[in-house]
Amino acid sequence: MTALAQMAPDTAADRVARYGWPDLTQELDGFGCAVLPGLLSADECTGIAALYDEEAWFRSHIHMARHGFGRGEYKYFRYPLPDLIAALRTALYPPLAEIANRWNVRLGVDVVYPRNHADFLAQCHAAGQGRPTPLLLRYGPGDYNCLHQDLYGALAFPLQVAVLLSQPGEDFTGGEFVLTEQRPRMQSRAEVVPLRRGDAVIFAVHNRPVDGAKGAYRVNLRHGVSRVRAGRRHTLGVIFHDAT
Numbered sequence: 001m002t003a004l005a006q007m008a009p010d011t012a013a014d015r016v017a018r019y020g021w022p023d024l025t026q027e028l029d030g031f032g033c034a035v036l037p038g039l040l041s042a043d044e045c046t047g048i049a050a051l052y053d054e055e056a057w058f059r060s061h062i063h064m065a066r067h068g069f070g071r072g073e074y075k076y077f078r079y080p081l082p083d084l085i086a087a088l089r090t091a092l093y094p095p096l097a098e099i100a101n102r103w104n105v106r107l108g109v110d111v112v113y114p115r116n117h118a119d120f121l122a123q124c125h126a127a128g129q130g131r132p133t134p135l136l137l138r139y140g141p142g143d144y145n146c147l148h149q150d151l152y153g154a155l156a157f158p159l160q161v162a163v164l165l166s167q168p169g170e171d172f173t174g175g176e177f178v179l180t181e182q183r184p185r186m187q188s189r190a191e192v193v194p195l196r197r198g199d200a201v202i203f204a205v206h207n208r209p210v211d212g213a214k215g216a217y218r219v220n221l222r223h224g225v226s227r228v229r230a231g232r233r234h235t236l237g238v239i240f241h242d243a244t
């Protein structure tokens with residue numbers, strides 16, 4: 001077991017509270033994504049990436065090429081999650097639930113997410129979604145992640161987070177985080193999110209409201225990763241709904 005399991009989980013809430021949530025909310029409302037610079041330290045990034053080779057932490061291992069998902073691989077964590085990852089997921093959820101609830105109001109969706117992640121997970125479990133979805137991804141030269149949506153059942157929390165664990169320009173080149181937004185009867189919009197090691201991107205899982213002349217309409221988002229040109233790139237994915 002690495003030092004990771006011993007990291008103090010109580011700092012996660014402080015870290016999350018440090019960010020300027022009004023500005024982040026504006027970014028998410030305007031563009032469907034926002035960056036949390038330096039959510040993890042360099043040591044934490046190295047520690048989490050190193051878990052990839054410790055089988056005991058994971059419930060499954062996916063080779064993307066076998067499924068047509070791209071090229072590269074990832075592993076889903078099993079419960080109990082490493083402390084730091086569990087603490088971050090719990091701490092990130094409440095501000096995101098506020099945004100998600102406002103989005104639902106704007107879209108006329110009659111769903112209110114509970115304030116605490118534990119209560120949302122209880123809803124997932126009651127709906128037959130009980131498998132953990134946080135994951136570690138590993139890309140090498142030529143690897144990429146096709147545009148996709150991380151939906152794992154009827155219940156889906158509309159925002160998710162990915163943390164870049166490797167340093168662009170040092171550990172790898174290429175491998176940009178990409179989001180596309182498909183607007184009804186319009187051409188798609190792409191967004192490339194510049195990240196440094198330890199930065200987290202918050203983004204919409206499948207759709208979000210955009211204001212139009214006749215009220216808010218729904219746009220459809222997908223995310224992926226462009227081709228890694230050289231080196232190795234690791235990411236931590238934090239999804240808030242559990243899977244069937």
Ligand SMILES: O=C(O)CCC(=O)C(=O)O
Pocket residue numbers: 137145150161162177223224225234235236237238
């Ligand atoms: O590797 C990345 O940056 C994207 C990972 C991803 O698809 C996810 O976290 O859901």
Ligand SMILES: [Fe+2]
Pocket residue numbers: 148149150223237
């Ligand atoms: Fe994803």
